[in-house]
Amino acid sequence: xxxxxxxxxxxxxxxxxxxxxxxxxxxxxxxxxxxxxxxxxxxxxxxxxxxxxxxxxxxxxxxxxxxxxxxxxxxxxxxxxxxxxxxxxxxxxxxxxxxxxxxxxxxxxxxxxxxxxxxxxxxxxxxxxxxxxxxxxxxxxxxxxxxxxxxxxxxxxxxxxxxxxxxxxxxxxxxxxxxxxxxxxxxxxxxxxxxxxxxxxxxxxxxxxxxxxxxxxxxxxxxxxxxxxxxxxxxxxxxxxxxxxxxxxxxxxxxx
Amino acid sequence: xxxxxxxxxxxxxxxxxxxxxxxxxxxxxxxxxxxxxxxxxxxxxxxxxxxxxxxxxxxxxxxxxxxxxxxxxxxxxxxxxxxxxxxxxxxxxxxxxxxxxxxxxxxxxxxxxxxxxxxxxxxxxxxxxxxxxxxxxxxxxxxxxxxxxxxxxxxxxxxxxxxxxxxxxxxxxxxxxxxxxxxxxxxxxxxxxxxxxxxxxxxxxxxxxxxxxxxxxxxxxxxxxxxxxxxxxxxxxxxxxxxxxxxxxxxxxxxxxxxxxxxxxxxxxxxxxxxxxxxxxxxxxxxxxxxxxxxxxxxxxxxxxxxxxxxxxxxxxxxxxxxxxxxxxxx
Numbered sequence: 091x092x093x094x095x096x097x098x099x100x101x102x103x104x105x106x107x108x109x110x111x112x113x114x115x116x117x118x119x120x121x122x123x124x125x126x127x128x129x130x131x132x133x134x135x136x137x138x139x140x141x142x143x144x145x146x147x148x149x150x151x152x153x154x155x156x157x158x159x160x161x162x163x164x165x166x167x168x169x170x171x172x173x174x175x176x177x178x179x180x181x182x183x184x185x186x187x188x189x190x191x192x193x194x195x196x197x198x199x200x201x202x203x204x205x206x207x208x209x210x211x212x213x214x215x216x217x218x219x220x221x222x223x224x225x226x227x228x229x230x231x232x233x234x235x236x237x238x239x240x241x242x243x244x245x246x247x248x249x250x251x252x253x254x255x256x257x258x259x260x261x262x263x264x265x266x267x268x269x270x271x272x273x274x275x276x277x278x279x280x281x282x283x284x285x286x287x288x289x290x291x292x293x294x295x296x297x298x299x300x301x302x303x304x305x306x307x308x309x310x311x312x313x314x315x316x317x318x319x320x321x322x323x324x325x326x327x328x329x330x331x332x333x334x335x336x337x338x339x340x341x342x343x344x345x346x
Numbered sequence: 347x348x349x350x351x352x353x354x355x356x357x358x359x360x361x362x363x364x365x366x367x368x369x370x371x372x373x374x375x376x377x378x379x380x381x382x383x384x385x386x387x388x389x390x391x392x393x394x395x396x397x398x399x400x401x402x403x404x405x406x407x408x409x410x411x412x413x414x415x416x417x418x419x420x421x422x423x424x425x426x427x428x429x430x431x432x433x434x435x436x437x438x439x440x441x442x443x444x445x446x447x448x449x450x451x452x453x454x455x456x457x458x459x460x461x462x463x464x465x466x467x468x469x470x471x472x473x474x475x476x477x478x479x480x481x482x483x484x485x486x487x488x489x490x491x492x493x494x495x496x497x498x499x500x501x502x503x504x505x506x507x508x509x510x511x512x513x514x515x516x517x518x519x520x521x522x523x524x525x526x527x528x529x530x531x532x533x534x535x536x537x538x539x540x541x542x543x544x545x546x547x548x549x550x551x552x553x554x555x556x557x558x559x560x561x562x563x564x565x566x567x568x569x570x571x572x573x574x575x576x577x578x579x580x581x582x583x584x585x586x587x588x589x590x591x592x593x594x595x596x597x598x599x600x601x602x603x604x605x606x607x608x609x610x611x612x613x614x615x616x617x618x619x620x621x622x623x624x625x626x627x628x629x630x631x632x633x634x635x636x637x638x639x640x641x642x643x644x645x646x647x648x649x650x651x652x653x654x655x656x657x658x659x660x661x662x663x664x665x666x667x668x669x670x671x672x673x674x675x676x677x
Contacts, residue, residue: 103563103621104642107487116488126590184453185462211484213624214465219421219453228536229421231450232606248606249542250446256540268606270593306462306496310478315489321654328661332669335637338653339670343635345557345581345614346673 091144091238093135094195096205096217097128097163099156103210114309115181124159127206131267133274134236135204136167142238145169147198151179151190157290164285165277171288176295183305184212188220193301194293202243203264207232215266222264229264230257234271349382349438349498353405354428356445357388357396358419365443367511370403372470372504373441374515379472382438385409386521389428391417397523404515408523409435415530421451422535427528429458437499439477444503456501463501464492466624468508485623486646506605506628550584550600557583557614560603560630561591564619564640564659568596573663574618580670583614588626604629618659622647639663 101107102121110117135146148163150156151174160171174190182190203225205218215231222229234254235246242260248268249255277285324334340346353373355366370386377384385407388396393410401408411431415423428451432440442448444466456463469480471491478491479502494500552558559578565571571585578585585601592602603610604626615633620626622638622645630636631650638651639659648654655662 101484103485104645106644107484109488116484183462185457188457210623213481213483213485215449216453216463216465219450220457223425223454223457229454230537231421232446248446250605251609252607253542253544255542258538258540260536269589273595304495306494307464308493308495309490310493311491312483312488313490315482315486315649317649319650319652321648321651323654323656328657328665331655331657331662332665335653335655335666336669336673338637339581339614340673343614346670 091138091142091201092199093138093144093146094198094200094203095128095132095135095146095148095163095168096191096203096221097132097148097150097159098125098206098209098211099123099150099152099159100125100209100211109312113311113313115312122155122158124162125206125209125211127208127210127267127269129206129274130269130271131204131206132163132166132168133272134267135202136275137272138202138236138238144201147172147200149191149194150174151182151187153177153180160290161285162277164288164290165282166275167281169288171290172293173290174293174295174298178295181305182302183307184214184216184220185306186302188217188224189301189303190298191221192224193298201261203227203262205264205266207266207268218264218266225262225264227262227264228259229266230259231266232268233265234268236265349380350435351377351380351382351384351439351441352432352435352437353384353386353441355386355388355396355400356443356447357390357393358447360390360392360395362396362399363443363445364511365445365506366400367514368507368509369441369443369504370400370405370514371509371511374404375509376439376441376470376477379470380477385437387411387431389416389424394523394525398520401521401523402516403521404517405521408521410523410525411528412525413528413530415535418539419447420535420537420539421454422537423530424451425455425458426530426534428455430528431526432459432499440499440501442501442503444505448503452501452503459499461496461499461501462494463503464494465503466505467502468505482624485621486627486649487644505624507631550598552584552586552601552603552608552610555584555610555612557581557616558586558603558610558612558630558633559583559616559618560586560588560620561597561618562588562620562626563590564621565591565596566619568594570660571596573660576667577616577618577663577670580667580674581614581616583612583616586610588620588623617647617651618663620647621645622649
């Protein structure tokens with residue numbers, strides 16, 4: 091099985107975010123990490139390859155810094171990587187990002203493409219499904235299990251409120267992977283060493299430019315959300331906080 | 347002729363998903379702000395049976411978009427059926443609830459029409475005739491006002507709880523219902539879905555809990571869960587967690603709160619080391635009181651907390667357990 095995993099670099103979970111001067115995006119000078127759902131997608135691809143042989147390729151778009159995500163994936167066991175490298179990729183909407191990916195892989199023949207179910211920055215939850223439509227492939231979202239069978243694959247979809255559903259589908263297909271589908275592995279020392287010699291193809295913007303168009307949606311303004319709720323801060327030493335809280339629990343919330 | 351807003355309600359096996367009323371409320375609000383006409387559509391093999399229920403609301407018209415291929419749900423059939431319907435009606439704006447099902451087919455539908463979807467919105471603004479959709483970014487740390495730059499139909503989905511379903515206005519008289527049959531070829535539908543099922547019966551029902559102590563990533567290690575358990579025990583409450591904790595297997599899945607877990611509304615929700623990602627918040631924002639402990643003063647959980655404690659939970663919780671025990675012993 092030949093599997094492509096789409097990965098994204100996002101700001102670290104507890105990194106303080108600063109707005110740029112135009113108030114349309116964040117400033118670049120924050121710490122980044124791999125989008126967590128994508129880490130599960132990669133892990134699942136590696137497990138499928140261990141079962142069925144084949145190849146795992148990872149792809150990302152973004153400035154030079156985004157290469158770190160690919161390096162980590164290669165260290166964990168991915169075979170090769172594709173980096174659509176340009177600052178401009180950061181500002182693309184999901185439609186254009188998917189178009190750029192589709193253009194970059196047009197000469198490849200994948201059986202499956204995995205993405206995380208959504209990104210921790212935009213949270214659109216769309217790129218994978220859009221990519222499937224652009225490629226003319228079937229897709230399934232929020233996947234908790236993948237079994238290969240004679241006619242294709244059987245996947246387990248997570249629905250809301252604790253419900254699930256098995257879906258049989260042909261390949262090639264795009265799957266968006268739910269976090270928690272597996273247990274993540276760590277990169278080994280040997281893996282990190284080997285990663286340095288694995289192929290990493292850089293795709294400049296010019297190579298995919300003709301595939302992408304104007305963004306169909308635009309962030310007019312990015313801002314710190316206004317609070318709608320009155321929040322009371324409780325300060326002091328831990329002992330003081332404990333006393334104050336117990337007073338609230340008893341006298342204001344009546345739960346003690 | 348004014349532009350049209352079309353709300354596509356969600357039904358499963360002939361039953362309307364209640365979150366659809368919230369989208370009707372959203373549609374009514376946007377219609378009031380823009381002067382556009384509001385219509386609704388139900389999609390399914392027997393959509394007309396539900397269309398009547400929707401026609402009681404203040405909408406100009408309800409369409410029942412039907413085809414035997416729409417049952418069971420598949421993204422292929424829904425995208426194909428709706429594309430056909432929307433191409434003939436050309437509404438300016440198409441609204442849907444941001445459910446797992448909608449997430450599954452709307453990006454495909456919009457792409458098939460060369461259009462885009464602003465997903466998971468929490469509100470809208472009409473600024474000088476320009477329609478903006480507000481959505482959370484960076485797990486709720488920031489918000490963005492997003493506009494459409496191209497032609498309609500524009501697609502937007504609204505987060506669960508963004509509007510009040512019980513505020514959906516009833517109409518003076520029932521709106522007309524029109525059944526539209528869409529033609530979906532056999533070859534279109536590639537996925538074969540099996541029956542929907544529930545994993546082994548949920549052992550823990552947190553929906554009835556009065557006090558919940560929930561832990562998130564800030565708990566750091568499995569053995570530290572004990573600290574939260576002591577607090578839950580002292581308060582006589584139940585222990586719960588955000589998704590990453592259950593993903594790691596530190597607590598069983600049936601203690602998970604959020605969009606993929608249980609939705610709760612206790613008297614007291616104590617969030618320990620939970621940052622407050624949207625997927626978690628939708629499962630607990632109905633709590634009567636929320637106390638949050640987090641070392642990151644910018645954690646989104648503080649946006650919805652009644653009481654905020656910025657600090658290390660490992661420092662805060664142990665003395666709190668002792669204080670609660672003392673209070674209980676004395677009462």
